[in-house]
Amino acid sequence: MPFTANRQFKAHPRLLASARDMHYTAADGHRVLDGTSGLWCVNAGHGRQPIVDAISRQAAHLDYAPSFQLGHEDSFRAASEVADLMPAGLDRVFFTNSGSESVDTALKIALAYHRARGEGQRTRLIGRERGYHGVGFGGISVGGIAPNRKAFSGVLLPGVDHLPHTHDLARNAWSRGQPAWGGEPFADALESLVALHDASTIAAVIVEPLAGSTGVLVPPKGYLERLRAITAKYGILLIFDEVITGFGRLGAATGSEFFGVTPDLITLAKGISNAAVPAGAVAVRRSVHDTIIEASAAGIEFFHGYTYSAHPMATAAVRATLGIYRDEGLFDRAKALSAAFEEAAHALKGRRHVIDVRNLGLVAGIELTPRPGAPGARAAEAFGKCFDQGVLVRYTGDILAVSPPLIVGEDQIGQIFETLARVLDTVE
Numbered sequence: 001m002p003f004t005a006n007r008q009f010k011a012h013p014r015l016l017a018s019a020r021d022m023h024y025t026a027a028d029g030h031r032v033l034d035g036t037s038g039l040w041c042v043n044a045g046h047g048r049q050p051i052v053d054a055i056s057r058q059a060a061h062l063d064y065a066p067s068f069q070l071g072h073e074d075s076f077r078a079a080s081e082v083a084d085l086m087p088a089g090l091d092r093v094f095f096t097n098s099g100s101e102s103v104d105t106a107l108k109i110a111l112a113y114h115r116a117r118g119e120g121q122r123t124r125l126i127g128r129e130r131g132y133h134g135v136g137f138g139g140i141s142v143g144g145i146a147p148n149r150k151a152f153s154g155v156l157l158p159g160v161d162h163l164p165h166t167h168d169l170a171r172n173a174w175s176r177g178q179p180a181w182g183g184e185p186f187a188d189a190l191e192s193l194v195a196l197h198d199a200s201t202i203a204a205v206i207v208e209p210l211a212g213s214t215g216v217l218v219p220p221k222g223y224l225e226r227l228r229a230i231t232a233k234y235g236i237l238l239i240f241d242e243v244i245t246g247f248g249r250l251g252a253a254t255g256s257e258f259f260g261v262t263p264d265l266i267t268l269a270k271g272i273s274n275a276a277v278p279a280g281a282v283a284v285r286r287s288v289h290d291t292i293i294e295a296s297a298a299g300i301e302f303f304h305g306y307t308y309s310a311h312p313m314a315t316a317a318v319r320a321t322l323g324i325y326r327d328e329g330l331f332d333r334a335k336a337l338s339a340a341f342e343e344a345a346h347a348l349k350g351r352r353h354v355i356d357v358r359n360l361g362l363v364a365g366i367e368l369t370p371r372p373g374a375p376g377a378r379a380a381e382a383f384g385k386c387f388d389q390g391v392l393v394r395y396t397g398d399i400l401a402v403s404p405p406l407i408v409g410e411d412q413i414g415q416i417f418e419t420l421a422r423v424l425d426t427v428e
């Protein structure tokens with residue numbers, strides 16, 4: 001099982017049987033409020049009829065179309081609809097099947113772009129400590145999670161460096177929204193890497209605008225703006241990994257829109273199809289796309305692609321999902337709920353074990369003091385007890401994360417954080 005303590009799970013399985021709107025039903029019949037949108041992906045809620053209908057119609061109509069040298073109309077419609085939600089200028093779209101594939105695709109596009117401009121020596125990639133970019137060799141190389149890298153350390157991509165992460169509990173604990181401290185100093189670490197390696201060797205910088213998987217790390221004020229300024233100054237491409245922040249999580253179509261900072265490439269997955277069918281995409285600045293296409297001799301311009309790129313079922317799910325976001329105004333709804341969500345999250349201040357609460361849009365992180373000698377055990381116990389008491393949360397190390405579907409009601413927000421408060425009182 002992926003990222004699972006297999007022996008523990010098999011001794012005490014937690015099985016889900018069905019899902020509808022805000023709830024899962026477990027195999028033992030108890031209902032579980034989805035406080036995490038599955039794995040940050042079911043942004044429109046579960047079992048949405050327009051998506052179910054679109055997928056089943058498509059399966060009967062065109063089950064599959066090869067994606068090499070052939071296409072199907074829905075893939076171009078889906079690409080245009082995705083592009084409409086991206087910041088101005090990022091209107092070329094390459095479909096993948098997952099966040100990991102989107103990341104590896106974006107890194108390859110960055111390398112192909114510099115090669116097309118006659119700067120093929122720009123091959124260095126810069127990620128960030130505590131970054132999560134999926135599990136491909138590209139993604140774990142630029143990613144900054146030690147256990148994901150350790151076993152594969154001998155074969156990680158060469159020529160990768162990392163920025164420091166931006167988490168500073170001593171200065172920024174209990175921040176509501178973006179932390180006040182650290183924007184410029186954390187981003188200026190990129191100047192040091194440029195001085196060390198020389199800009200002429202660096203292809204791209206990849207960061208999550210808000211890091212989700214490693215414990216909800218909200219970017220300090222001014223940080224992303226500064227990264228943008230430095231990358232632009234040196235001709236380095238900036239990639240935002242928006243696999244989590246894309247499609248409404250922060251109360252805007254993208255994190256880029258929310259923060260008002262436009263990168264050169266955006267990686268997408270998860271909420272793009274409401275997770276009903278695996279899907280992902282990379283949105284690319286048109287000038288980057290055109291450079292690659294125009295510099296190539298006749299024939300294939302970009303040697304990359306998946307058997308299931310723009311799979312008809314995926315493009316059907318993407319189009320139906322984006323239709324729901326639009327028709328129900330779900331990104332605005334997330335924005336409108338953010339203040340109540342922030343209040344409810346910060347009400348955990350003062351509860352047992354809680355050393356920080358942080359939040360942005362419909363994401364909150366609750367950091368606990370680790371149990372001596374057993375890091376992660378405390379949050380794992382809280383996760384299990386919440387599940388038994390009918391609320392799904394997530395944990396990474398000793399950080400609990402909450403990120404409900406954008407259809408969540410205020411009473412359900414209350415239920416999530418009240419359950420957490422009750423559970424934390426009983427956790428050793």
Ligand SMILES: Cc1ncc(COP(=O)(O)O)c(C=O)c1O
Pocket residue numbers: 097098099100101103132133134135208212213241242243244269270
């Ligand atoms: C920012 C980010 N990038 C990439 C991924 C990998 O996505 P997938 O699991 O679909 O490969 C994730 C998954 O959580 C993610 O949060």
